[in-house]
Amino acid sequence: MKTHAIKFLKYLAAAVLFAPALAMASTAMHLDKAPVSTDQQKLQHGAKLFVNYCLNCHSASLMRYNQLQKIGFDKETIEKDLIFTGGNAGSMMTIGMTPDDGKAWFGTAPPDLSLMARAKASEFGSGADYLYTYLRSFYRDKNRPTGWNNKVFANVGMPHALWDLQGEQAARETVDEHGAKTVELVAPTVPGNMSAQDFDEAVADIVSFLVWMGEPVAESRKFIGIFVLIFLVGYYVLTHKLGKTYWKNIH
Amino acid sequence: MAANSSFPKYQSDGTLLGNALEWFDARFPLTSLWKAHLSEYYAPKNFNFWYFFGSMAIVVLIIQFVTGIFLVMHYQPNANLTPSGLPIAFESVEYIMREVPGGWFIRYMHSTGASFFFIVVYLHMFRGMLYGSYRKPRELIWIFGVLIFLCLMAIAFMGYLLPWGQMSYWGAQVILSFFSAIPVVGEDISTLIRGDYVVAGATLNRFFALHVCAVPLALLGLVVAHILALHEVGSNNPDGVEIKKFKDEKGIPLDGVPFHPQYTIGHDLPANVIMLIFFFAVIFFWPEGGGYFLEYNNFLPADPMTTPAHLAPVWYFTAFYSMLRAMTWNFFWIDAKIWGVISMFAGVLILAFLPWLDRSPAKSIRYRGPIFKVLLAFFVVSFAMLCYLGTKGTEYHFFGYTPTEGFNPLNILLSGSFHTKFWTFYYFLFFLTMPYWSKIDKCKPVPERVTFK
Numbered sequence: 001m002k003t004h005a006i007k008f009l010k011y012l013a014a015a016v017l018f019a020p021a022l023a024m025a026s027t028a029m030h031l032d033k034a035p036v037s038t039d040q041q042k043l044q045h046g047a048k049l050f051v052n053y054c055l056n057c058h059s060a061s062l063m064r065y066n067q068l069q070k071i072g073f074d075k076e077t078i079e080k081d082l083i084f085t086g087g088n089a090g091s092m093m094t095i096g097m098t099p100d101d102g103k104a105w106f107g108t109a110p111p112d113l114s115l116m117a118r119a120k121a122s123e124f125g126s127g128a129d130y131l132y133t134y135l136r137s138f139y140r141d142k143n144r145p146t147g148w149n150n151k152v153f154a155n156v157g158m159p160h161a162l163w164d165l166q167g168e169q170a171a172r173e174t175v176d177e178h179g180a181k182t183v184e185l186v187a188p189t190v191p192g193n194m195s196a197q198d199f200d201e202a203v204a205d206i207v208s209f210l211v212w213m214g215e216p217v218a219e220s221r222k223f224i225g226i227f228v229l230i231f232l233v234g235y236y237v238l239t240h241k242l243g244k245t246y247w248k249n250i251h
Numbered sequence: 252m253a254a255n256s257s258f259p260k261y262q263s264d265g266t267l268l269g270n271a272l273e274w275f276d277a278r279f280p281l282t283s284l285w286k287a288h289l290s291e292y293y294a295p296k297n298f299n300f301w302y303f304f305g306s307m308a309i310v311v312l313i314i315q316f317v318t319g320i321f322l323v324m325h326y327q328p329n330a331n332l333t334p335s336g337l338p339i340a341f342e343s344v345e346y347i348m349r350e351v352p353g354g355w356f357i358r359y360m361h362s363t364g365a366s367f368f369f370i371v372v373y374l375h376m377f378r379g380m381l382y383g384s385y386r387k388p389r390e391l392i393w394i395f396g397v398l399i400f401l402c403l404m405a406i407a408f409m410g411y412l413l414p415w416g417q418m419s420y421w422g423a424q425v426i427l428s429f430f431s432a433i434p435v436v437g438e439d440i441s442t443l444i445r446g447d448y449v450v451a452g453a454t455l456n457r458f459f460a461l462h463v464c465a466v467p468l469a470l471l472g473l474v475v476a477h478i479l480a481l482h483e484v485g486s487n488n489p490d491g492v493e494i495k496k497f498k499d500e501k502g503i504p505l506d507g508v509p510f511h512p513q514y515t516i517g518h519d520l521p522a523n524v525i526m527l528i529f530f531f532a533v534i535f536f537w538p539e540g541g542g543y544f545l546e547y548n549n550f551l552p553a554d555p556m557t558t559p560a561h562l563a564p565v566w567y568f569t570a571f572y573s574m575l576r577a578m579t580w581n582f583f584w585i586d587a588k589i590w591g592v593i594s595m596f597a598g599v600l601i602l603a604f605l606p607w608l609d610r611s612p613a614k615s616i617r618y619r620g621p622i623f624k625v626l627l628a629f630f631v632v633s634f635a636m637l638c639y640l641g642t643k644g645t646e647y648h649f650f651g652y653t654p655t656e657g658f659n660p661l662n663i664l665l666s667g668s669f670h671t672k673f674w675t676f677y678y679f680l681f682f683l684t685m686p687y688w689s690k691i692d693k694c695k696p697v698p699e700r701v702t703f704k
Contacts, residue, residue, distance in 0.1 A: 099332075115550040
């Protein structure tokens, strides 16, 4: 009786699975794999860099400062070392610059970063991969009003906020016979305060922090999930055995 | 035993509880409702895997109602901006995710529940097609079901606007703009639905009212009607035979078992626990569903000034969205846009005519002929292809193929827009030619009684 249904399911599965197999992603944007970490030291380092370098133009207005206790900061450190805009640990991570100012100064208002790591996921990679690649892809371009351009986000309004750490990258532009422009990054000609490896690690820490901030509950969510699934599997065994007893005498 | 049978009123056994029940039962059809719909409603004993999805749909419906109530306590349907430039509606969803205790759990249940609702309802509908559950005398059950499906689409479409993200906003903008394709009154209808000339705060407020109040009421009423109609005529089964033909001396079908407890506890409970394992696995480990359950772009706030580069509806609408996009020619001097709208709605409504399109002597796939089996398999492929292609852009090609210049058959064979048209054509052809091929198909003899074990 059940074999009919299962047989048909098998046909279906074969037919349906065939469709996605046909379909591979088309024109790819290459993104570097971000070494995302949940290590508290790295998240704290990322948070410090974030409030120093990002939280001047970008807000994180969905985050409350005291949530940073979840990555190991204590309240005093938060109020003393991380809040530059006034307010206390109960304040949201907002900025003084208004969206209208941002629009006037950069051409477009710098977006709120609370959810950026989730928003930037795509078929080309995770949101972390995008941000990790983006933050390392600024190069000098004298044709842009800010003096900076970006390989991943062409003609971006944002200048290179981390330039004193990375130094000034240049780019080699090549135009092929169809007129398509490819940009290749060249190692910094003007060195920064960090070695290339240290800079990559610093960006990785910022990105890890952005990922954490995108969903602060993510780690505990997965932790709770394990127990929920263990319970449900056990509950299934019980209900399955119970269910069978009702059918014992039906022929 | 049908729902309209008269059952004797409860007689007290003399205990306090018994007396209370007798008092209650004399004034309200409590025991007769229990018997008619549960303990003495006889369902065929040969239900299989495909019969789980109706009860699962009820479980998901309850999840959506309960989680929805808690979300309404914290959500604010307000498109005005905070000082940081985020819409209040968008911010309030993240407030639920971050600041409301357990809010993330409630919100993920609701967002995942929407996708699961469509998964189980699509499988439930497909069960009907496998075993001919829409055939006489169950036409009305099927029609109520199609109306439930329409309500579900409306409620999902309106609910998707509420987080007020980029996909919320532009998805609604695109779909509502299609209403303006309707001749003469189109523009007025779009303006009436939106409450503004573009999707705006007024749209958000009315969609909120419809999503949490009007459509759920209609949905609930239709679900009751769906079940009442089912219990009036009795369930179909994988053999597609009527169990009421053979009854014992008490009038109980020989091949029937009481719905409660044999099916409620003995069949549906463990199956629903399995569903919940999948459901909670998604919620706890994969809440974005790879960008299909929660679209990544929807983590960006709605911005009326920036159209996203790639616009796709949520996965459960993509098949019908493909049917809309399949129409690119102006037939009979009527705008292709209008044909698109017609084809999208026809794609859903044609299901309602299935009871009269199908003229096969056998109801169940077990006894139907090869034509049905082959055409149904391709029907599944067509639906899967339309679902898939609806998530892709109009310039999409399979295998990342780049069209070459000049004539090349691969340019057509690998083109997403060709497949969209082809499979839309097949989808409608399947239904419209059904009266013919279902009649000439070679069916096997249908047994008198159900096959069991």
